[in-house]
Amino acid sequence: MSAFLSYLINGLAVGCGFALIGSGLVAVHRVTRVVNFAQGMFAVVAGLSAASFLNAGLPHGVAEVAAVAVAVGAGLLVGLLAIGRRGTDPLSALIITLGIGILAYAVEVMIWGDQPRSFPGLGGAFTLAGATVQKQYLLVIGVTAVTFTALGLFFGRTYAGKGLTACASNPYAAQVIGIDVRRMGLLAFGLGGALGGIAGVLVTPLQPISFDSEVTLIVNGFAAAVFGGLTRPGAALAGGLVLGVAEAMVAGYGKASYQIEVALGLMLAIMIWQAARTPALQEEAV
Amino acid sequence: MALAATLDEGRLSVFILLGLAAMVTVGVSLLMGYAGQVSLGQAAFYAVGGYTAGLMSVHGLPPVLGLAAAPLVAALFAVVIGIPLLRLRGHHLAFATLATQLILLSLAGELEFLGGSIGLQGIPRFGAGPLELGGDRGYAFLTWAAVAVVVLVARNVIESRAGRGLRALATSEIAAESAGVAVGRAKLAVFALSAAFAGLAGGIYAFYVGYIAPGSFPVLLSIEYVVMAVVGGLGTIWGALAGATAIVLLVQLLNNIGTMEGMPSYAPSVLSYAVYSILLIAAVLFLPGGLVPAVRDRLAARGTKAA
Numbered sequence: 001m002s003a004f005l006s007y008l009i010n011g012l013a014v015g016c017g018f019a020l021i022g023s024g025l026v027a028v029h030r031v032t033r034v035v036n037f038a039q040g041m042f043a044v045v046a047g048l049s050a051a052s053f054l055n056a057g058l059p060h061g062v063a064e065v066a067a068v069a070v071a072v073g074a075g076l077l078v079g080l081l082a083i084g085r086r087g088t089d090p091l092s093a094l095i096i097t098l099g100i101g102i103l104a105y106a107v108e109v110m111i112w113g114d115q116p117r118s119f120p121g122l123g124g125a126f127t128l129a130g131a132t133v134q135k136q137y138l139l140v141i142g143v144t145a146v147t148f149t150a151l152g153l154f155f156g157r158t159y160a161g162k163g164l165t166a167c168a169s170n171p172y173a174a175q176v177i178g179i180d181v182r183r184m185g186l187l188a189f190g191l192g193g194a195l196g197g198i199a200g201v202l203v204t205p206l207q208p209i210s211f212d213s214e215v216t217l218i219v220n221g222f223a224a225a226v227f228g229g230l231t232r233p234g235a236a237l238a239g240g241l242v243l244g245v246a247e248a249m250v251a252g253y254g255k256a257s258y259q260i261e262v263a264l265g266l267m268l269a270i271m272i273w274q275a276a277r278t279p280a281l282q283e284e285a286v
Numbered sequence: 287m288a289l290a291a292t293l294d295e296g297r298l299s300v301f302i303l304l305g306l307a308a309m310v311t312v313g314v315s316l317l318m319g320y321a322g323q324v325s326l327g328q329a330a331f332y333a334v335g336g337y338t339a340g341l342m343s344v345h346g347l348p349p350v351l352g353l354a355a356a357p358l359v360a361a362l363f364a365v366v367i368g369i370p371l372l373r374l375r376g377h378h379l380a381f382a383t384l385a386t387q388l389i390l391l392s393l394a395g396e397l398e399f400l401g402g403s404i405g406l407q408g409i410p411r412f413g414a415g416p417l418e419l420g421g422d423r424g425y426a427f428l429t430w431a432a433v434a435v436v437v438l439v440a441r442n443v444i445e446s447r448a449g450r451g452l453r454a455l456a457t458s459e460i461a462a463e464s465a466g467v468a469v470g471r472a473k474l475a476v477f478a479l480s481a482a483f484a485g486l487a488g489g490i491y492a493f494y495v496g497y498i499a500p501g502s503f504p505v506l507l508s509i510e511y512v513v514m515a516v517v518g519g520l521g522t523i524w525g526a527l528a529g530a531t532a533i534v535l536l537v538q539l540l541n542n543i544g545t546m547e548g549m550p551s552y553a554p555s556v557l558s559y560a561v562y563s564i565l566l567i568a569a570v571l572f573l574p575g576g577l578v579p580a581v582r583d584r585l586a587a588r589g590t591k592a593a
Contacts, residue, residue, distance in 0.1 A: 035380075035381075081567065081571075090377075091377070092570050092574070095516060095566065095570050096570050096571070099563040099566035099570070100563065100567065101563075102559050103559065103560060105556075106555075106563070109555060109556050114555070215505050219384065219385060219388065222381050260388055261392055264385040264388055264389050267381070268386075271374055271381075272373055272374065275374050275375075276373060
């Protein structure tokens with residue numbers, strides 16, 4: 001029972017990372033229809049930056065916030081390249097963000113080298129119903145909960161958030177009533193950068209991160225986002241948690257190396273199930 | 287082909303790898319340009335071909351049989367996974383193919399009979415009967431003969447009735463379907479064909495290098511093929527060849543620069559990542575048609591002006 005509980009909390013924490021990256025994908029996709037392949041890169045950049053800032057002597061908290069700010073900057077840059085030029089269709093934009101992801105490899109290896117890096121998170125552990133729980137796991141879960149609440153308030157209560165939702169549901173109508181759709185797209189990329197960055201600084205203390213961690217992060221994030229058809233942040237949260245817990249259970253009770261098969265198999269099954277329910281006509285019209 | 291006979295030994299290995307990349311890229315170009323489908327997992331088929339050829343010949347079957355089986359098994363694998371996956375479109379399919387490759391690599395690292403993460407070692411050299419292909423020159427001939435076959439097959443497919451159907455498919459699936467193109471079957475056929483090309487290249491690679499492991503087929507390799515196809519121009523066979531040539535030579539050149547004295551140890555990988563990405567981004571933004579169509583159009587424009 002205590003083993004089950006520790007797997008569960010472990011899985012929830014890891015799933016929070018997937019959920020944050022997935023919701024970043026959703027934030028960008030619902031406004032711009034672009035699937036941002038560089039989303040995993042934001043987490044890598046933030047994690048590596050945070051490690052550097054901490055090494056340079058910045059206190060905890062400041063270093064993490066600064067690292068997330070770096071990720072937001074990266075998000076805006078990606079946005080400029082991907083949708084800055086008029087008439088770039090979503091699939092071309094996907095290929096551009098793929099290119100940016102590889103370009104980031106070059107920059108990251110130049111700055112941080114090619115070895116994995118980490119930094120100490122919240123130290124210590126305590127026992128809960130017989131299971132040892134690291135405090136960092138609880139920090140991850142708590143920060144994710146706060147982030148998603150803030151995200152909900154942002155979309156529901158602020159002008160910019162409502163503008164983003166308007167662009168998501170009908171870009172043309174949004175433009176007609178005076179919303180700058182392109183600027184909203186950039187805002188979405190910035191938001192994606194922030195969400196990816198938060199994931200990065202939270203997860204790096206749990207597992208060391210290197211430039212090529214990006215592929216695993218983006219694939220898991222996409223798997224989480226697919227739960228909500230790439231349009232609902234809340235569903236991405238649920239998806240991320242399910243994925244994280246499923247992987248932790250497989251790793252705990254089965255074989256750790258089959259984690260990736262489980263996650264990807266689940267993602268494929270959901271996508272195929274969704275595709276079977278959506279007629280081709282509707283998809284092409286969008 | 288003439289180059290295979292004239293190049294000096296040191297250059298031949300690049301020439302062989304170029305041929306292998308070109309074969310896979312022709313398939314990617316067909317798939318992206320004609321069937322309008324993005325595959326980010328083409329190296330998976332390359333791996334299937336490599337493992338098929340390697341496994342068969344390690345167990346004592348004649349290499350010719352292994353090489354013949356490589357494209358067939360890859361195509362069969364493509365059909366099996368293509369039936370569910372090709373229901374997906376656009377970025378869904380891109381991620382699904384990427385996922386397939388990751389699953390395959392992870393499985394190959396687990397399964398004992400595939401050598402696990404250590405891989406298959408001691409794959410015999412390619413040969414037929416008493417003849418054995420020894421040096422690089424022989425492999426260069428073999429590779430470029432295979433490239434010729436691939437180009438010929440691809441050309442014939444494009445010019446055929448099925449090829450016209452494919453072009454219709456790339457513009458609008460619904461229009462193509464209403465005009466009587468069997469959309470599902472056509473997509474599956476191109477998918478399988480591109481997999482067969484990749485499988486053939488993978489088979490030759492296994493014999494040439496004599497050793498394969500999951501690490502020989504990283505995700506980055508799949509992305510390289512997409513870069514080559516996009517830079518050269520989607521849907522043109524010469525574009526695929528030009529794209530593969532341009533990028534392999536450029537990366538080779540930068541590798542030489544990167545390994546010069548006084549360069550930091552990370553220079554070669556940084557330079558190659560930078561080249562792939564900058565070329566890819568620049569091609570999508572500024573040369574959406576790709577290299578070969580752009581040059582062809584410019585030549586045609588000059589021709590009309592002169593006349």
